Amino acid sequence: MTEAGMxxxxxxxxxxxxxDDDGSMTSAELSEQLQISPAAVSGAINYLTQVSMVGRERDPGSRRDRYRLHNEIWYATFASRDRVLTRWEHTLREGARTLGQDTPAGARLTETAEFFEFLQTELVDLMDRWRDYRKKFDLP
Structure with missing residues (x-):
């Protein structure tokens, strides 16, 4: 994951x-297992919740937060990337219009926007195929 920029x-x-079998642990459990400080766990959890990879929940009657992986984590991660790509594409197209699409910089921005548009289409198709694959092989 660090090689991917995390x-x-x-x-x-x-x-x-x-x-973890449950995909769920408390801060104390994470700190103990990884031999890291509670502050390090907190910083990591804050980042992971911001990027929607982990959620917080509480067991009934408990005051401790549990941190749990979201269901279909990879699907959700790629779906959120699609929204980011859409924003980037729109920003790039706006930049190309501002700079002039006939300028070298405008042409680069247009090409990059087209690449992001292509990626979005491919991601949608890929995610549809993933859902079909899961159904076909009765995966959870």
């Missing part, structure tokens, strides 16, 4: 949750 501590916390 912070080191967030990668470790995410990996611990992914490897």
């Amino acid at each position: 912070q080191r501590m967030a990668s470790r916390v995410f990996a611990a949750l992914l490897a």
Whole structure:
């Protein structure tokens, strides 16, 4: 995960949750398992919740937060990337219009916007195929 750009501590916390049978742990459990400070867990969890990879929940009658991986984590991650790509594409197209699409910079921005538009189309098709694959093989 760090090679893909995720912070080191967030990668470790995410990996611990992914490897846990329940996909759910408390801050104390994460701190103990990873041998890291509660502050390091907190920083990692804050990042992971901001990027919608982890959610917080409470067991009934408990005051402790549990951190849980979202269902269909990879699907949700790629779906949120689609929204980011849409924003980037629109911004790039606006920039190309501002600079002039016939200028070298405008042409680069237009080409980049077209690439993001292509990626979005491919991601939608890919996610549809993933849903079909899961149904076909009766995956959870």
